[in-house]
Structures are given as C-alpha cells and as structure tokens.
Amino acid sequence: MADIVIIGAGPAGISAAEVLCAKGLRPVLIDEGAQAGGQGYRRPADDLALDMNRLMGSEAGKYTALHRRFEMLRPKIDYRPRTLVWAIDGSQLHLLRDGQAQTLDFDKLLIASGAMDRVAPLTGWTLPGVFTLGGAQVALKDQGCLIGSRVAFLGSSPLLALAAKQYRDMGAEIAVIADTTPLAAKVAALPALLRAPRTLRRGIWYMAASLRAGTPMLHGVTPVAVEGENRVEALVLRDKRGREHRFACDAVALGYGLKPETQLADLARAEFAYDPGFRLHLPKIDGLGRARPGLYLAGDGVRIGGADAAEASGALAAHAILSDLSHPQDIEVVRRLARRVKRLRNFQRGLARAFAWPTAQIAALSDSVTLCRCENVTVGAVRAEMCREFGPIEVNRVKAMTRCGMGRCQGRVCGPALQEIVAAEAGQDGALAGRLRGQAPIKPIALAAAGYPT
Amino acid sequence: MSDRTSDVAIIGGGLIGAWTAFFLARRGQRVTLLEKGVVGAQSSGVNFGNLRLQGRFPGQYPLSLRSQALWEDFDALIGEDCEFEQAGHLYLAYDAEEHAKLEGYAEVSESYGLRIERLGPADLKRRWPWLGECAVAATFSARDATANPRLATPAIMRAAARQGAIVRENTCVRGVERRGDGFVLSLADGATLSCGALVNSAGAWALEIAERFGESAPVFPAGPPQFVTEPFPYMIEPSVQAIDGSVIFRQIPRGNIILAGYPRTAADPVANRAPVPPAKTLAAMRALARVAPMLAHCHVIRVWSGIEAYLPDMIPVIGPSETTPGLFHAFGFCGHGFQIGPGVGLCLSEMIIDGATPTPLDPFSIGRFRQSATVSEKFRKEFD
Amino acid sequence: MDAPKAQFRRVAIRAGQPATLSFEGTVIRATIGDSVLAALLESGALIRRLEFGAEPRAGFCLMGACQDCWVWSAEDGRLRACTTPVADGMTLFADPQPMAGGHG
Numbered sequence: 037m038a039d040i041v042i043i044g045a046g047p048a049g050i051s052a053a054e055v056l057c058a059k060g061l062r063p064v065l066i067d068e069g070a071q072a073g074g075q076g077y078r079r080p081a082d083d084l085a086l087d088m089n090r091l092m093g094s095e096a097g098k099y100t101a102l103h104r105r106f107e108m109l110r111p112k113i114d115y116r117p118r119t120l121v122w123a124i125d126g127s128q129l130h131l132l133r134d135g136q137a138q139t140l141d142f143d144k145l146l147i148a149s150g151a152m153d154r155v156a157p158l159t160g161w162t163l164p165g166v167f168t169l170g171g172a173q174v175a176l177k178d179q180g181c182l183i184g185s186r187v188a189f190l191g192s193s194p195l196l197a198l199a200a201k202q203y204r205d206m207g208a209e210i211a212v213i214a215d216t217t218p219l220a221a222k223v224a225a226l227p228a229l230l231r232a233p234r235t236l237r238r239g240i241w242y243m244a245a246s247l248r249a250g251t252p253m254l255h256g257v258t259p260v261a262v263e264g265e266n267r268v269e270a271l272v273l274r275d276k277r278g279r280e281h282r283f284a285c286d287a288v289a290l291g292y293g294l295k296p297e298t299q300l301a302d303l304a305r306a307e308f309a310y311d312p313g314f315r316l317h318l319p320k321i322d323g324l325g326r327a328r329p330g331l332y333l334a335g336d337g338v339r340i341g342g343a344d345a346a347e348a349s350g351a352l353a354a355h356a357i358l359s360d361l362s363h364p365q366d367i368e369v370v371r372r373l374a375r376r377v378k379r380l381r382n383f384q385r386g387l388a389r390a391f392a393w394p395t396a397q398i399a400a401l402s403d404s405v406t407l408c409r410c411e412n413v414t415v416g417a418v419r420a421e422m423c424r425e426f427g428p429i430e431v432n433r434v435k436a437m438t439r440c441g442m443g444r445c446q447g448r449v450c451g452p453a454l455q456e457i458v459a460a461e462a463g464q465d466g467a468l469a470g471r472l473r474g475q476a477p478i479k480p481i482a483l484a485a486a487g488y489p490t
Numbered sequence: 491m492s493d494r495t496s497d498v499a500i501i502g503g504g505l506i507g508a509w510t511a512f513f514l515a516r517r518g519q520r521v522t523l524l525e526k527g528v529v530g531a532q533s534s535g536v537n538f539g540n541l542r543l544q545g546r547f548p549g550q551y552p553l554s555l556r557s558q559a560l561w562e563d564f565d566a567l568i569g570e571d572c573e574f575e576q577a578g579h580l581y582l583a584y585d586a587e588e589h590a591k592l593e594g595y596a597e598v599s600e601s602y603g604l605r606i607e608r609l610g611p612a613d614l615k616r617r618w619p620w621l622g623e624c625a626v627a628a629t630f631s632a633r634d635a636t637a638n639p640r641l642a643t644p645a646i647m648r649a650a651a652r653q654g655a656i657v658r659e660n661t662c663v664r665g666v667e668r669r670g671d672g673f674v675l676s677l678a679d680g681a682t683l684s685c686g687a688l689v690n691s692a693g694a695w696a697l698e699i700a701e702r703f704g705e706s707a708p709v710f711p712a713g714p715p716q717f718v719t720e721p722f723p724y725m726i727e728p729s730v731q732a733i734d735g736s737v738i739f740r741q742i743p744r745g746n747i748i749l750a751g752y753p754r755t756a757a758d759p760v761a762n763r764a765p766v767p768p769a770k771t772l773a774a775m776r777a778l779a780r781v782a783p784m785l786a787h788c789h790v791i792r793v794w795s796g797i798e799a800y801l802p803d804m805i806p807v808i809g810p811s812e813t814t815p816g817l818f819h820a821f822g823f824c825g826h827g828f829q830i831g832p833g834v835g836l837c838l839s840e841m842i843i844d845g846a847t848p849t850p851l852d853p854f855s856i857g858r859f860r861q862s863a864t865v866s867e868k869f870r871k872e873f874d
Numbered sequence: 875m876d877a878p879k880a881q882f883r884r885v886a887i888r889a890g891q892p893a894t895l896s897f898e899g900t901v902i903r904a905t906i907g908d909s910v911l912a913a914l915l916e917s918g919a920l921i922r923r924l925e926f927g928a929e930p931r932a933g934f935c936l937m938g939a940c941q942d943c944w945v946w947s948a949e950d951g952r953l954r955a956c957t958t959p960v961a962d963g964m965t966l967f968a969d970p971q972p973m974a975g976g977h978g
Contacts, residue, residue: 068938070959075937081907086886123768130768135950137772152939164919164932165881171936178936179912180886206885266930267881267919287881297939409934409942412926425651426529426644426659433528436535436640444720444791444941449934476768480720480789480941482951486775720944720952721925723970745925784972787951789944 038143038361041066041129043121043300046074047343048148048335048350050106055354057112059363064114064140066121066131072106074150074335075170076343079103084180091177091202098343123476124303127330130476137485144330144357147301148350149337151294154452156191156216156398157405157415159261161290165268169291173199182208184287188271190259191291192216192391197253199289201245210251211285214273216292216394218256225390252283258397262288292393294340295452301338302474304331310467313385314340315393316452317471323374325353332356340388345380348373398453399460407457408450410443415457422461429462430470431455444480447472496522496656498842499675499685501663501699502692503527504534505639505828506820508646509835510689512568515653517843522656522683523647524663524675530643532693533827536764536796538716538738538750540729541635541829542579543604545595547805549853550830551602556849557833561635569652570645572637573742578728579634580618582625582781588733589627596629606631620725622783636729636740639828666702672816687816687842694759694799696807696821700856703814707807707859709822711757712873713764713795714750717771720789721745730781735872737777747788749774753874754825757797764795800824800873804866808834808854810841818842819856825872881932882915895964897945904960911936911943911955914966921945921955922968946970 040056042049045067056063073079077099080086089096116133123130129140153168160166167175167183169191175181187203188211189196200210256276263270263282271283298319302308306319306327318339325332332353335346352373359365401407403416421427421437428434431441431454440454441447447454451472459469498514500507503525514521541561546554560567564574583589596606607630614621614628651657662678666688675683690699694711722745729740735752742748751774757764771793779786801807801822811817818841820834827834833849840847890906897914904913911933914921921932921943933943936956943955948965 068957080886081888081890083889083905083907084886085889123771125768130772152935152937162924162929162931164921164930166934168935168937168940171934174936175882175912176885179882179884179909180888181882181884181912181916184881185883208883267932409931409940412924424644425648426657428528433531437644442792444789444944445939446792449940449942475792475794476766476771477790477793479938480791480944480952482787482789483719483775483779484786484951486772486779788970789952 039141040064040144040146040357041140041142042146042148044074044148044150044335044337045069045072045106045115045117046148046150046335046346047077047102048337048346049146050102050109051347051350052146052148052334052354053109053113054105055351056357057109059358062113064116066116066119068118068120070118072115072117073103075174077102078174078177080177080180086177086180088177090205095343120479120481121300122478122481124300132481132485135482135485136487137481144332144360145304146332146334146353146357147304147337148333148335148346149297149300151296151336151340152448153290154292154295154393155290155449156259156292156394157401157407157450157453158259159402159405160264161262162406162409163262163264163268164266165264165286166262166288166290169193169195169199169289170294172289173202176202176206182206183289184268184285185209186211186285187287187289188283188285189213189289190271190273192394193291193293194387194391195291196289197245200251204249204251210249211271211283212273213251213253214257214259214271215255215391216257216259216397217390217392218276221392222255222390225386293388293391294336296337296340297448298337299446299448299474299478301327301333303476303478306331306333308471312467314388315395315455315466324356324370325349326356339381340384341377341381342384345377345384348376348380352377393452395456398456401457407454408440408443410445411439413438413440418454418457419461422458429458429464430468431458431472432470434458435472441472446475446478494672494684494686496520496683496685498522498687498689499524499673499683500689500691502690502696503529503643503647503657503659504532504691504693505530505643505646505831506691506823506834507689508643508650509832510691510820510838511655511657512646512650512653513836513839514842515650515655517839519843520654521650522658522685523650524661524677525657525659526662526695528659529647529657530640533796533798533823534643535640536794537639537798537825537828538714538748539636539639539828540738540740541637542729542731543634543829544579544581544599544606544629544631545733546826547853548598549850550805551598552849553830553833553837553851555602555604556836557830558633558635560832560836561637561829564637568645568649570641570648572642572645574635574637575743576633576635578630578632580728580730581629582730582732583627584625584732584734586626592627592629592733599631604631604633618726620782620784622781624780630728634729666699668814687818689818689820689838691820693821694797696799696819700819703811703817705811705813705819705856707801707822707856709799709801711759711797712754712800713757713797714752714754714825715766715770715774715793716748716750716795717774717790717793718749719747719785720791722747722785722788726782732777732781737774737781739778739781747778747785749778751777752872754800754872755795757795759797762797764797766793766795798823798825802865802869803858804868804872806854807856808837809851809856812855812857879918880916881919882912884916891962893960893962895960895962895966897966898968906960906962908960909956910945910953910958910960910964910966913960914945914955920968
C-alpha cells in the first residue's frame with residue numbers, strides 16, 4: 037500500500053484524510069499543533085471556559101462539525117501532533133518530534149500548511165503590544181486572552197471588523213478600526229463579491245455592528261506610527277483628507293489579508309509563479325491540486341480561499357491521490373468539488389481586490405521604518421544597497437547584501453513588503469522582484485535535535 | 491592594436507574576476523569583465539568566508555601569504571568594509587593520528603614563516619572554555635581571518651570600476667575566437683569585443699572555454715553543506731576546524747554561528763541547484779555540539795550551499811594556457827579560492843602586463859591534466 | 875493614569891492545576907494549559923530583547939510563524955513562547971544563559 041502523508045491538520049488536511057480513509061487507506065496526518073483544527077478553527081483546551089459558539093458566531097456549526105469529524109477520523113489514521121516537518125529530501129520527510137529528529141518516507145505527499153497574516157510594516161510595529169490580526173484571534177481562542185484592553189485594528193481586510201466584534205463582545209474597548217483601502221474601492225469590487233453573498237452579508241453586518249457601537253471606523257487611512265515607550269501607547273493615522281488622528285490604545289492588531297505558508301511546498305520542489313492579483317509568488321497546481329507527480333497542495337497553504345475552500349480543496353486533492361493510485365473515482369463528485377473550490381477561491385480573489393494590499397503605501401514608507409524584524413534591517417538600508425553600483429535588484433540578492441529576510445523567520449513576515457520595496461526601487465513589476473527561496477529548516481531547530489554523538 | 495576595444499577581457503564576474511579586473515585596471519589596462527548573471531553570485535558569494543592559512547597545500551603558501559597581506563589591506567585598497575575579522579584559526583585533533591597530521595601541517599606552515607601555537611587540552615580549556623573536552627591537541631594561527639563573501643566581490647568590483655574597468659552583468663559570452671595574437675568575443679546581445687588577453691575565470695563554467703582552445707581539466711561542480719544559527723552571545727572568536735573536516739565554524743560579532751562541513755554534495759550548474767541533504771545538516775549539527783557543547787540549545791535557522799568547481803587533486807588551475815598565448819585560466823578552486831582570490835588576481839595581472847609573476851604557480855598549471863590526474867587523499871575524504 | 879502592567883487580559887478562566895514559573899527572577903503564576911507567552915504577557919509586556927539593539931519584543935504572530943517570541947529556559951534552552959505550554963517550576967530568561975554541564 038502506498039504511504040500517503042498529509043501535512044497539516046486544518047480543514048484541508050482533515051477533509052483529505054476523510055476521503056482517503058473512506059477508501060480504506062490509512063494516511064499519516066502530521067501537524068505542528070497540539071490540537072487539530074488549524075489556525076482558523078483552532079480548538080481551545082477543554083479546561084478553558086470560553087463560549088466558542090458565541091465567539092465563532094455563524095461559523096460555530098462548521099467549527100463544531102469539523103472537530104466532531106476529526107474525532108471520528110482519529111482512530112483510522114496515523115495522527116502525529118506536535119510534529120514539525122523541518123526538511124524534505126526527495127521522498128523523505130525530516131521531522132522534529134519531542135525535540136528529536138526523525139525521518140518518514142512517503143509515496144504521495146499532500147501539503148496543507150495553512151496561511152499567516154500578510155503585514156505591511158509601519159513605524160513602531162516592533163513594539164510589544166503589536167500583534168498580527170490572526171494572532172489576536174489565536175490569543176482569544178487558544179488562551180482565552182485579549183491582546184490588550186484597548187485595541188486598535190489596522191490593515192486591509194474584512195476580518196478587521198470581524199475580530200473587532202469578537203473582541204468587543206469579550207469586553208475589549210476598540211480604539212479604532214482603520215482600513216487602508218478607501219470605501220469606494222470596496223464598493224467598486226462589489227460585483228465580484230456578490231458571488232458569495234452569505235460571506236458578504238456577514239462582512240457588512242460586522243461593519244454595521246461596529247458603527248452602531250460607536251467604534252470609529254475609518255476607510256482609506258494612511259498609517260503613520262505606533263507610538264509608545266517600550267510598549268504600545270497609541271496608533272497614529274492620517275485620514276483620507278490628510279488629517280492626523282491619534283488613538284490611545286495598549287495593543288494593535290495588524291492584518292492585510294492572508295498569505296500562504298509555502299515553505300514546505302518549496303522544499304518539496306513545487307514550481308512557483310507570480311500571481312499579480314495577490315502580488316505573491318504561489319506554487320503552480322493543476323485543477324485538482326497536483327504540483328508535480330506525487331506532490332499535492334491544498335487549502336490556504338497554496339491559495340487563499342478560506343475554511344470552506346480549504347475543506348473542498350483538501351477533499352479534491354485526496355481524490356487526485358486516489359486517481360493517481362488507480363482507485364475508481366466518482367467523476368461527478370470530483371467535478372463538484374473542483375467547481376466549489378474554484379468559486380470560493382475566486383471570491384477570495386475578489387476580496388483581495390476589494391481589500392487591497394497597500395503597495396503604494398509600502399513603497400512610500402520612510403527609510404527609518406524597520407522592515408525585517410528578525411535582523412533589524414530598515415527600509416532605508418534596503419534602498420541604499422539597491423542604489424549602489426552592482427547593487428541588487430532582486431529579493432534574494434537584497435537578502436544576501438542586507439540580511440533582510442535572513443533571520444529566524446526566513447522572510448515570512450517581511451517578505452511581501454520587501455518584495456514591494458524592491459519592485460518600487462527597481463521601478464519594475466513585483467514578478468521581477470523575485471521570490472525569497474525557502475531553506476531548511478523551515479523553523480529553527482536546536483543542535484540537540486540531531487542527537488549527541490556517542 | 492588600436493582597433494581593440496579592450497586590452498583584457500575577463501569572463502566570469504566572481505571573486506577571481508573581480509580581483510583580476512581591479513589589479514589590471516589599477517595599472518591602466520583597459521579591462522572589460524563579462525558576467526552571465528550578477529557579480530559575486532555563485533561560489534564567490536555563498537562560501538564560508540574563511541581566510542585560513544593553516545593546513546593549506548604546501549605549494550600554495552607563497553600565493554596564500556601574498557593574498558593575506560592584500561586582505562589585511564582590504565579597506566584601504568578597496569575603500570569599503572567586508573566584515574574582515576582577524577581572530578585566528580583553531581585546528582583541532584581528536585586522536586594521536588590526527589595530532590600527527592596537525593603537527594605535519596604546522597611544520598609546513600612554519601617553514602613559510604607563519605607563526606603557529608601548539609596547544610594541549612589544558613591550554614584549550616583555559617583559553618576557550620566553551621570547547622568540549624575531547625580534543626587531544628590543537629594548533630592556533632593568529633594571522634588567519636574571515637570575511638563576508640556576500641559583500642567582498644561587489645565591493646571589489648566597484649573599486650575596479652572606479653579604476654576604469656568596464657563591468658557588464660547579465661552578459662553571456664556566446665563565442666570566443668582567436669584573431670591574430672588576440673581574441674574576439676561574441677556576446678549574446680550580438681555585440682563583439684576584441685581584446686589582447688583573455689582571462690577565463692568562469693568558475694563551474696570555465697571548462698567550456700578551456701576546451702575551445704584544446705585544453706581540459708576534470709572539473710566538476712559540488713557544494714559543501716553549510717548552515718547558520720540564530721544569534722548567540724558572542725564568545726567564539728577564532729574560526730574553528732576539526733581536522734577530520736566534520737565541522738568548520740566561526741561566530742560573527744553579530745552572534746550567528748556559521749558552519750560548513752564535509753562531505754560535499756554534487757551540484758547541478760545547469761539547473762543552478764546545490765542541494766543540502768538534511769542528513770548532512772544533522773551530522774554537522776552533532777559535530778558542532780561535540781566541539782562546542784554549550785551550543786547544544788542554539789538553533790540552526792537556515793542551511794545553504796553553493797556551486798563550487800572541484801578538481802580531483804584538490805588544487806586549482808591558475809596560469810597561462812599551454813596552447814594559446816594570451817589566454818589565462820583561473821578556475822577549479824576546490825572550495826578554498828576565497829583566501830587566495832586577491833593573490834590570484836594580482837599574479838594574473840603581473841603575468842598579463844609584465845609577462846611573469848614573482849609568485850611560484852607551477853603546481854597549478856593546466857598542463858598537469860595531460861597525464862592521468864592524481865587523486866588527493868583530501869578528495870577521497872571530502873566527498874561521498 | 876498609568877498603563878496597565880499586563881499586556882494580555884484574560885477573559886476566559888482556565889480550570890487547571892496552578893503552575894509557578896519565574897521570568898528574569900520574577901515569580902509568575904499561571905495555569906497548566908497556558909502558553910508560556912500568555913503567562914508572561916498576562917504579567918508584563920516583555921518577552922525578550924532583540925539581539926541587535928536590545929529593543930523590547932513581545933511576540934507578534936502568536937502562531938509559531940514569526941519566530942519573535944523565543945525565550946530561554948534554564949532547563950531546556952530556547953523555547954518558542956507562543957507554542958510552548960507552561961510547566962510548573964520553569965525558570966525563564968529573556969536572554970540565553972550559560973548552561974550547567976555539557977556533553978562531551
């Protein structure tokens with residue numbers, strides 16, 4: 037029997053495992069987290085007195101169902117939580133579990149590695165108290181904590197209003213919800229959004245809820261700075277008329293949509309292509325999620341589509357695996373899944389247009405802004421290096437010269453902004469700015485993990 | 491001669507090409523350097539950055555010492571900083587056999603005037619308390635140094651350009667022909683370039699050019715597994731090497747520990763891929779934890795390798811062509827070209843301008859491969 | 875009015891065994907199940923200092939991606955605070971400390 041390994045126990049990985057189990061296969065499901073569910077449907081510990089139904093709102097049913105499905109699935113699979121895949125070498129995975137390195141061979145590999153927030157830097161964003169928008173939700177769901185008592189939400193995403201509503205319901209004061217995209221741009225994108233009316237209604241409802249509650253909600257802002265001595269004290273913004281506003285707060289949640297975590301796909305030698313809509317380099321896949329023979333990619337880890345698309349794309353990739361293993365397939369089921377994935381991902385593409393990644397604002401960042409949090413590299417240092425003779429005009433060379441993106445996170449956080457700075461400085465398209473190449477280990481590993489010599 | 495567009499053309503914009511261009515331009519030669527990609531991108535930019543003097547091939551010491559003097563003078567010569575750190579090199583032996591080998595290396599080094607300190611376990615513990623306790627002996631050379639290879643080549647190239655060298659990046663050379671006592675190069679953009687002398691410093695791609703003039707060398711591409719750790723409080727000053735080659739490491743003042751090790755892995759210059767098998771990373775992690783146990787909880791954050799050109803006798807080709815006057819080769823640096831880079835550039839400039847260099851380079855002649863090549867012991871040990 | 879001392883504010887009680895840890899010599903009370911990061915930020919606003927410039931940091935992504943919340947444990951060396959659960963008796967520091975003993 038073929039060894040099938042799925043990386044990531046979020047909605048995509050769980051759905052894929054279900055499809056495979058239904059055909060009598062027993063996949064290995066590896067997950068870095070202690071609890072299945074991924075980031076979006078993260079499951080709080082049983083001992084946390086958190087009303088998930090209230091927190092998840094209209095998504096509560098799906099959230100509960102996913103965890104119930106996983107409990108049914110668990111005895112039928114080889115589930116390995118708390119396990120990091122740190123490298124991929126041909127058809128062998130290198131794992132880290134309980135601090136020790138191990139290997140695992142595979143015939144078919146499905147990577148459903150999920151996404152993280154895409155973030156635009158601003159002055160003061162390294163201060164304690166500034167977190168990602170996704171992080172703000174994780175703090176609540178995973179730890180029952182708010183990131184602060186008076187929180188500002190900044191970025192370009194419908195999730196700003198959603199998270200702010202959750203925070204307000206749990207007792208936080210909301211200092212401001214500030215979106216860098218002008219309202220008119222969102223309205224202009226409405227036709228694309230109408231393809232998924234339910235999601236749209238939710239978004240509008242959250243916005244309305246914010247306004248009813250008297251929370252300042254600004255569209256088309258230009259972030260100026262997070263201020264504070266050793267921790268967040270205020271968020272300063274310019275409104276669309278150019279007037280500066282200072283919002284006192286003790287925490288800031290930053291979110292400009294999501295970006296796929298593609299490091300493992302890179303190590304598994306997927307090919308990448310630039311996606312001008314998302315302005316990201318993404319792995320190439322066929323209609324079912326095949327990246328190359330034996331390698332399948334699903335969920336937000338390959339294309340941002342949200343939890344529903346992740347579930348459908350996970351199931352779809354599992355069908356591709358079955359098909360490649362010559363299992364008979366119900367063509368109609370596969371077609372239906374493919375249509376669903378396509379529709380949901382197109383909707384997210386529309387959202388990405390409506391809630392735009394603020395390329396012009398990033399290109400205009402002042403030289404003093406920290407770009408790389410890990411290596412403490414400023415925007416100005418990157419620009420200065422690029423201006424020199426034989427200076428770099430591509431992100432990997434910029435990294436080599438300035439150390440931007442060279443630190444512990446390998447450019448996960450600064451990469452998208454770096455790409456914009458490089459593109460703007462070189463006066464070229466984001467595609468030509470290049471893609472930061474992934475390298476093992478995808479997350480830091482201690483020397484001790486290799487074991488001591490005897 | 492006046493219709494020639496350059497006195498010298500250099501193919502390959504790595505470290506060797508850059509130093510050669512610099513020294514030629516400094517003496518008034520009209521130099522054009524052609525680089526198929528960007529300067530310093532291949533092995534020149536991704537190597538470990540060692541400016542090691544201990545344990546080199548004996549015939550290389552005159553070149554090596556001449557090079558070290560140039561590195562020591564880098565800032566004045568080039569006008570930029572390349573993170574040059576002269577913190578010495580510590581060579582460790584773990585058994586009697588290795589100790590004997592270390593002693594052999596030390597005697598060779600000393601015969602060329604290098605000062606070598608011999609250290610026993612007690613000295614090691616006192617001077618470098620972070621060392622593990624299993625080394626039986628060590629030698630230390632204070633003149634050895636390190637630099638940042640990513641910064642060095644572009645800096646030297648800028649200095650060469652300031653001296654008047656023309657440096658063309660993203661310029662592929664499609665054809666090289668003999669014309670009279672010089673050469674004509676046809677470039678990918680359709681342009682041609684004529685020159686009196688030609689330097690072949692094209693690294694892993696140099697063989698193609700040599701073969702056009704009836705010469706060959708069994709050069710092949712490979713890369714060492716390398717990694718870097720997170721920043722850790724700075725305490726390891728010298729670069730450190732276990733003589734068995736399992737680990738060579740240094741800590742930069744920012745705190746990161748940079749490691750290279752053997753065995754090397756075959757690379758693919760066409761696909762531009764130099765893989766780092768994770769099993770080799772794990773072996774190097776174990777080896778580093780053995781030499782410096784206090785690093786056991788330090789994290790590896792990134793591995794990398796780079797394509798380097800190797801020859802089976804583990805010494806480079808440096809010097810004039812034996813078939814074609816005016817053609818000079820400098821390639822196949824076998825993973826130790828960084829230290830000797832400036833000397834190679836200086837010697838080539840002397841050969842081209844003066845017709846000879848005072849530095850003995852006979853062992854590096856390309857003609858040695860007309861006979862069956864000797865395979866060095868190093869070669870057997872450092873590859874798998 | 876002074877800003878509140880803590881960064882995180884707990885809004886859901888955790889019903890678990892108590893755990894006592896120390897960070898930079900200060901005693902911190904937490905509950906088994908808490909992440910190290912949550913425990914530290916419920917009692918302050920600092921996780922570590924950046925190696926290059928010593929500015930304070932307190933994590934960022936909270937999901938194991940940004941690598942900005944590594945602390946030092948006397949027992950186990952580096953810990954990523956956002957993905958490590960607390961254990962009773964943990965002794966934590968903002969910067970690496972010399973380890974007792976070693977392997978040779």
